[in-house]
Amino acid sequence: MFTLHDGTEPVYRRVAEAVKQAIRDGLYQPGDQLPTVRAVAAELLLNPNTVARAYQVLEQEGVIETTVGRGSFVVDHADELEKVQASIVEGLRQLHQAGWHRDDLEAWCRGVLRSLTEGRESTR
Amino acid sequence: MFTLHDGTEPVYRRVAEAVKQAIRDGLYQPGDQLPTVRAVAAELLLNPNTVARAYQVLEQEGVIETTVGRGSFVVDHADELEKVQASIVEGLRQLHQAGWHRDDLEAWCRGVLRSLTEGRESTR
Amino acid sequence: MFTLHDGTEPVYRRVAEAVKQAIRDGLYQPGDQLPTVRAVAAELLLNPNTVARAYQVLEQEGVIETTVGRGSFVVDHADELEKVQASIVEGLRQLHQAGWHRDDLEAWCRGVLRSLTEGRESTR
């Protein structure tokens, strides 16, 4: 299931690292359910609290998503870009509602994109 | 500082209303710091908890903004828009880094802005 | 010391909120040391673990700074702006080292600052 590495790091951090390693290795794909806290605790001979803390760390890092009563799941990055897009749309809507004209917003976006790509093109 | 009106409303609501009135009167401008909870409580002879609750309500309503250790400030809409701009820039950066080309992003922004202004124009 | 409010929220969150409230009220100034985990636990009749968790939450939120063996302290925001400045200097240094010319960097900074102040001036 998971393999804990040796070291002086706290156990809960090593558990978190082991889960990330398993995800990197493709053992758990985006959207997959991870083994329950209790299952991991039993497997690694740890207290469930320790495993729960590891899972909480992973949730804060945005690696997994947890729902009480359902379990923990590997986050899906495809969804993330959609969220980024939605936030941009929402932001533009707010600026527009605040009185910015469409042409000004368009020009501003062009400026932002130019400054983003500027460095890349001038150094290549 | 603030003038409380009579009435049957809970005190914390009247405090909140008094703060909003002071802002409307221009006594406190956007970005200005409001007196501390303790100062208001001492002035109006109220329990600090009551004032704190009024400030909490104002924060939820988006009228003021509190930073721990710095104090409470009247929300500045210009600052808000600045944050919105920053989030859009960061979003575009992420999309660009995810492989979107500058021209595609520019076209996408144009499309978003068109759909934003279309709604307004078609309903008028 | 701290006053816990009622509610259904977990105790550790309410402890964190009480600490923030005390800081907002000026009871603890930036740089001040907060009472130790054990002292708060004894005062509020809680398990030290619960208080420790509240302090950890506050540390993650950037409200306090903790050093094992020394205690927890309210963060000083004046230091923060200095850190922001230092990060900008470091960033400019990196861009310069990557081959950007001084004039280009200066022009780029001007453009960034213009886009930041643009919204404010056009709406006022």
Add this chain to the structure above:
Amino acid sequence: MFTLHDGTEPVYRRVAEAVKQAIRDGLYQPGDQLPTVRAVAAELLLNPNTVARAYQVLEQEGVIETTVGRGSFVVDHADELEKVQASIVEGLRQLHQAGWHRDDLEAWCRGVLRSLTEGRESTR
């Protein structure tokens, strides 16, 4: 995929060196995805842990970048500079919001850039 050289060095170091050689040879370009730990382990008949350790070393050296659930990628310096730019923009926004005026910020940036280029010019 990768060719391991003989020697007395630990296997994980030779794997890391092989990956770096492949990048130098242009087999993997900046931004390209590297084969998964499992794939490399299967190809070279190694324990996945060994390959994982090699990847970890490369990540610490700043040669590759791993995102959990997405895989490992050759670091793209253009992307790095983009992040640096974004952090500068965000920093300037914070200073502006903290009350610095545009002209002062512009002058400050000029000063920073002058001090950066001065060092270089005075030593040549």
Add this chain to the structure above:
DNA sequence: GTGGTCTAGACCACT
């Protein structure tokens, strides 16, 4: 059944 919270009590590294 899931994870979240809280307590009690122990041990540790660090200052």
Add this chain to the structure above:
DNA sequence: GTGGTCTAGACCACC
């Protein structure tokens, strides 16, 4: 002395 970690065991809300 400080906070950090871990265990054991209990109870809870939610699905």
